[in-house]
Every structure is written in C-alpha cells, then in structure tokens.
Amino acid sequence: MSFETWKDVWVFVECFKDQPKSVGLELLGQGRKLAEGLKQDLCAVVIGKDTKEAVKAAGEYGADKIYVVEGEEYEDYSADAYGNVFLKLCELYHPNTILVGATVNGRDLGSKIAVSLRTGLTADCTALSVDEETGNVVWERPAFGGNLYAQILCSETRPQMGTCRPGAFKKPEKNPDNEPVVIRREIRTPDEEIRTKVIDFIKACDDNDIRLDEAEIIVSGGRGMKSAENFVLLKELADVLNGTVGCSRAAVDAGWMPQTKQVGQTGATVSPKIYFACGISGAVQHVAGMSESGTIIAINKDETAPIFEVADYCIVGDLFEVVPALVKELKAR
C-alpha cells in the first residue's frame, strides 16, 4: 500500500494556561527520530488562546514546522474545539504520523482523531522506532499487565497514531538557534459546537508540593512503610532534598497515599534525576513507571527483592533505620 501523499511527523504540543506541557517537548525528541527514519519533516501542532510560549518552545526543541491555531475558544482544552482544529489540519496537510501525550486531554484528543479518521492508535507507548522498509512506525507498549512488550504496527491506514506517557522519554537538547517555519491558520469553532466547558480547575495536591512529573528527586514508599503516618519519614527526606513523595500501588490500595502519587503502569511514569524506592519490592508494574530515572536508590530489608535488579545503589536494611539516618546526615551538611 502506498502512503506517498501522507507526509511528516506531527507532535501535539499540549498547553495548560498558555504554557507548553513537558510531554509535548519530550515527544519532539521521539518525533525527530521518527522523522529521520521516515525522511520527513518534524512538525509541531500548537493550539491555544495565546501560543507564544509554546511556539517558542516547539522551535527550541527541534520542530522544522509549527502549525499554529489561536482563538478564544481554545483557552482550555475541549475535545470538540481541539478535535475540530486537528481534523481540519489533517485534511489540509495529510500527516503521516501523529504523536500525542498520554495525558487526560491527549488520550481524549488522540482517540477522537483516530476514530474520526478511521485509523489506528496505539495507546501508552514506551518505545518508538521506524521499520524503514515499510515506513511503518513500530509502536511498543507494555501488555498483559506489563509482563511483555507488544510491538504494534498501523500498516493499512494513515495517519499512524500513538499516545506516549509523560516522563517516558527525555526532552531533546534545546537548540535556541533553530528557525522553524511557522504556519498560522485561522480555524474557528462556533460556540454551539463545543459541548463541554471547563468551569474550574481544582488542584490535586497542595501548592507547596512538587508534581511527580516535575520533580527532580522522588522518594517513594511501598507496603513496607506499614502505615500512612510513616510516610512523614519520606516527606522529611524529600524536603531535605527538595523533592517530592511518591508511592507504589500497594500504598494507594491501603489508603495511605492518594492515587495522584502512584508511580507505575497504572500511575505516573517518571524519570527524575534520583528515585528512592523505600519498602517497594520492584514489581514489573512499578518498575515500568520509574526505570528511566537517572539514579535509583533502593532500600529494602530483603536482599533478594527484584527492585535491586534495577537499582544503582542497593541498601539492604530496615527503612525505619536507614531513612532517618539519611535525613540526619543530609541535615548535618
């Protein structure tokens, strides 16, 4: 099947309050790799009320072209308004490949586009490559509860689409000298066509807390913490290091921590500079969400715990002794 008329790799640079989210910039790095494999251009798609910052960032993170659509109705995400823009752009430019962040909005938008264009979408990808012979992107994602990785192809239709988790990929190097072609299109979505409206935003965590996907240091606890109260220990360590606290699903299921703090396959995918795993065994579903961290420090009293297989520093011991000792030492510095 020939897909010659379908050109370029598109990355949706999602914004919140006119600021680009990290995931879109991370995907520009992956998009570049695919664009090179497919010998096509890398394009960013920016939609919003004021897109200045996102357009600047998309250029700096390597886009060759940036499609920009602005309007009052695009201040907040809605599937109807953003879907309308995206589908009109697809009609005009026939993209070969579309990458979207697997955020709440990105998942919504990606599936709307895929269904409308009757094409395939692979959700939650963790690795991407190109089969140069066929021009298909190889979309890789965990399957069967994270026990194996599936490679999925969209060989019959275009565009080929995928969503990728925030934090699954590192941002590419910034290049402030890159000069992308910026293409502005006037696409309006009438108010009566927008069926959902954002009324308010309510923060999931307190103002002083650093979000998991933005933290450079994460101190996570699991079932080994034994109670909600004991997480204070991890908070102390996180505070000394200017990091934030995360957890395993066991800690969420026990009601010790909110789901927004869960790391792993059904939680957040993170890649901080340092990741502490305290009283976490290292189940594949947890490791799937943190294995890309810079340095992994595991504290576990069981020397055979699987977390030690991915850890850079393995501390075999009782976390109730090790963590306070670390806090004391760090405070003394």
Ligand code: FAD
């Ligand atoms: P456990 O496996 O019970 O490990 C507790 C560890 O604490 C043990 O290794 C023990 O040696 C250690 N320990 C106990 N006391 C101490 C002490 N005093 N000092 C030091 N160490 C101590 N899990 C996730 O985390 N994230 C996910 O997103 C996720 N998604 C899932 C999706 C699916 C479809 C499924 C089936 C499961 C998922 N899970 C997920 C659950 C996962 O399989 C594990 O059950 C979970 O990660 C276990 O959490 P844990 O390591 O905290 O607990």
